[in-house]
Amino acid sequence: MAEKEKLYFTNEHEWIEVISEDYVRIGISDYAVEQLGDVVFVELPALNDTMKKEEGFATVESVKSSSDIYGPVEGTITKINDSLEDEPEKLNDSPFSAGWIVEVQVSGMLDTKEWMDAKAYDEFVSE
Template sequence: MSVVKDQLLYSKEHEWVEVIGEHTIRIGITDFAQSQLGDIVFVELPEVGTEVLSQTGLGNIESVKTVSDVYAPISGVVTQVNNTLLDQPENVNSDPFGGGWMVELEIDDHAKEALTQLLTAEQYREYTAE
């Protein structure tokens, strides 16, 4: 069974969101997603300063099985990118909620409201059990 952290929010596209400041969120893919992808060999992420819209592509993950898009669950501006993943993409497999985080976004008050539309840990557990 996949790990689901109670303090995070989740998208139906299998991204997790951690609120780390009043206007800052951190995003990665879930343990469920990384296990479905298999061994990750390449991660492509946006540049700092890129404006991303909710439900649009945030980057790509290439595994030995497939290439998959990572979607922005919330609109915002990229303020940090986990550049370690460029050289060590396997961190997404080994530590999806820690060293495998992907980007941080600055969000506005309107985007903060969108957080309420994401799944809670319990809802995500139910969603992935189906």
């Protein structure tokens, strides 16, 4: 289970957990889930798909709207949380643990400086 304080965040509300220097887990923030409302469907990428930075790799549909999830890194998707297909509500119930979306083997060097830490992200969404 990821602790929010140990995560990084993008302006598009994805969170990134750095597992190793070239491996990350990605999901969407509690703020994003709140804005979406009750999640009813998650369209996941395929295993071994290439993630491109700032391009959509998954879609989350809720009772309110539909939203693309954007890649914060370049790399290969090595794991998908396929339990979200049958239980999309995991995003609402547990966005930082059971609601993770994918794990990615990062291409090249991982640069966390481009992302916000939890404190900066909380300030960002409160504006």
